[in-house]
Amino acid sequence: MTTPTAVFVDTSALYAFLDADDRYHARAARIWDHLHRAHGALMSHNYVIVETAAIVQRRLGPAAVQALARDVLPLLDVAWIDEALHSAAVTALLASERQDISLVDWASFELMRRRDIRDAMTFDKHFVDQGFRVLSDAP
Numbered sequence: 001m002t003t004p005t006a007v008f009v010d011t012s013a014l015y016a017f018l019d020a021d022d023r024y025h026a027r028a029a030r031i032w033d034h035l036h037r038a039h040g041a042l043m044s045h046n047y048v049i050v051e052t053a054a055i056v057q058r059r060l061g062p063a064a065v066q067a068l069a070r071d072v073l074p075l076l077d078v079a080w081i082d083e084a085l086h087s088a089a090v091t092a093l094l095a096s097e098r099q100d101i102s103l104v105d106w107a108s109f110e111l112m113r114r115r116d117i118r119d120a121m122t123f124d125k126h127f128v129d130q131g132f133r134v135l136s137d138a139p
Contacts (some may be wrong), residue, residue, distance in 0.1 A: 006041040007135065009076060009110050010122035010133075011104065014052045017072070018064050024123045031135050033120055036075065037053075045111055047104045054068040081107050085114070101126050 016028035035042055056064045081089070089107035096106075109130045112120070120127045121135050128134055 006043060006109060006115070006117045006119070007035055008117050008120045008122075008132075009042050009044045009048070010100050010108060010120055010124055010127070011048050011055065012123040013051045013121040014048070014068070014072065015055055015059075016123060017062055018056055018068060027136070028121075028123075035121065035135075041077060042075060043079060043115075043117070045079040045107060046079055047107050049073065049078060049137060051102075051104050079115075081111070085110055 008041045012024070013028050013031070016022040017032050019025060022028070032094035053065055053068060053094075056068055083105060088110045089103055092106040092110065093101070093103050105124065105126055109127075109132075110121075112118075112132060119135060
């Protein structure tokens with residue numbers, strides 16, 4: 001796997017990285033380690049952070065949320081979803097009439113397009129469906 005210039009990090013990847021029992025944990029840890037060692041730019045947005053924190057708190061508990069905040073978030077460039085991007089994501093959500101793609105995902109797709117980010121660390125097939133490259137493994 002070559003190291004792209006910027007990689008978007010999705011909730012599914014963050015959760016898998018934090019949960020040792022997740023079926024994608026080993027893959028997430030290998031990819032994360034590779035990207036971190038290669039000094040690639042890892043970015044996400046505040047909606048992903050809120051979603052991840054809520055899932056981690058509910059499923060893994062407060063210690064895992066502390067690990068997310070202490071060990072993972074400082075390594076990410078976190079973009080803030082502004083009113084225009086939020087509005088574009090809501091428009092896409094309503095236009096799609098799909099139940100399987102969340103507002104958080106539509107915000108991710110829109111942010112990635114606006115910043116010309118083609119690569120995502122995710123285990124969510126919808127990123128591929130939207131034309132993005134998914135980092136599936138690390139050497």
